[in-house]
Amino acid sequence: MSAIPTPLLSAATAIGKARxxxxxxxxxxxxxxxxxTFRDAQTGLWxxxxxxxxxxxxxxxxxxxxxWDWYEWRRExxxxxxxxxxxxxxxxxxxxxxxLTLVTQNVDGLHQRAGSTGVIEYHGNILRDRxxxxxxxxxxxxxxxxGLPECARCGELLRPDVVWFGEAIPPLTMRDxxxxxxxCDVFLSIGTASVVYPAAGLAANARQCGAIVIEINTEPxxxxxxxxxxxxGPSGEVLPQLLQALRG
Ligand code: BJW
Numbered sequence: 001m002s003a004i005p006t007p008l009l010s011a012a013t014a015i016g017k018a019r020x021x022x023x024x025x026x027x028x029x030x031x032x033x034x035x036x037t038f039r040d041a042q043t044g045l046w047x048x049x050x051x052x053x054x055x056x057x058x059x060x061x062x063x064x065x066x067x068w069d070w071y072e073w074r075r076e077x078x079x080x081x082x083x084x085x086x087x088x089x090x091x092x093x094x095x096x097x098x099x100l101t102l103v104t105q106n107v108d109g110l111h112q113r114a115g116s117t118g119v120i121e122y123h124g125n126i127l128r129d130r131x132x133x134x135x136x137x138x139x140x141x142x143x144x145x146x147g148l149p150e151c152a153r154c155g156e157l158l159r160p161d162v163v164w165f166g167e168a169i170p171p172l173t174m175r176d177x178x179x180x181x182x183x184c185d186v187f188l189s190i191g192t193a194s195v196v197y198p199a200a201g202l203a204a205n206a207r208q209c210g211a212i213v214i215e216i217n218t219e220p221x222x223x224x225x226x227x228x229x230x231x232x233g234p235s236g237e238v239l240p241q242l243l244q245a246l247r248g
Contacts, residue, residue: 004245011229012245014186014212020099022184024202028191030110032084032236039193055164064157068148071160075126083114089239091115101180105199107162120177122199128161187211190235194223
């Protein structure tokens with residue numbers, strides 16, 4: 001039987017003592033389910049495009065068909081995949097600690113499909129439609145003038161219910177995430193490059209409020225210098241190991 005690495009043991013000890021854990025996940029946790037991350041140079045979702053050419057309100061206004069094609073392709077992909085060991089480990093972790101708040105930047109809904117509850121979807125959900133004129137969740141019209149998804153109520157174009165660059169995080173979402181960050185005593189950042197704000201600032205805020213910051217990632221990230229413990233490896237392997245160490 002191989003020995004448990006020291007940072008993993010130290011992280012498990014901190015989690016074992018925690019009253020409230022705030023978890024922030026990013027694209028890396030869904031990578032082992034087969035959802036490409038964003039910034040991988042070869043296979044990432046933006047390998048062929050610059051992000052500002054796709055994930056902005058300006059790009060949608062310029063060429064809605066192109067943006068809808070990209071999102072329909074991603075919706076199909078997300079519907080085909082399953083949650084992995086990392087998603088499932090977080091469901092178990094929530095049952096082992098007094099309080100756990102899960103904030104995800106991911107728009108794929110895989111945490112909920114694994115069984116996590118009360119998930120704060122910081123950047124929205126790709127599977128929902130929102131009216132681009134009314135700003136509210138909306139059903140699709142049975143008929144379409146443009147050939148693109150249109151709002152059943154007002155006929156304007158629908159868009160995916162996600163947060164694009166230059167758009168604000170919905171205020172209630174921001175409030176709930178900030179409250180968890182201020183209250184937690186352990187902040188666990190999993191599978192995110194920690195470059196997109198305001199999500200990338202949550203770990204620093206938690207640390208300022210006195211939390212221990214733990215990172216799980218296959219690579220060093222912008223957060224690594226700030227983290228108390230950096231656990232290197234795929235989250236689908238590291239999280240189950242962490243659970244094992246926690247259970248003793
Ligand atoms: C593994 C693994 C495995 C792989 N296991 N790990 C402050 C400073 C500078 C800029 C800004 C700032 N504040 C705001 C900005 C501007 C901008 C921004 O941050 N730009 C940066 C690029 C510099 N932010 C915004 O525009 C935000 N809005 C805003 O600030 O509004 C202000 C405002 C206020 C009031 C009124 C109006 C405006 C909005 C940001 C929205 C981001 N949206 C996206 C797209 C969502 C929709 C969609 O999916 O199409 O969200 S962008 C994209 O990046 C997506 C992700 O959630 C987000 C984060 O990506 P993530 O998760 O980190 O993925 P990757 O691919 O980058 O990294 C994967 C990681 O996993 C890597 O580290 C791998 O090593 C690792 N990994 N396999 C563990 N198996």
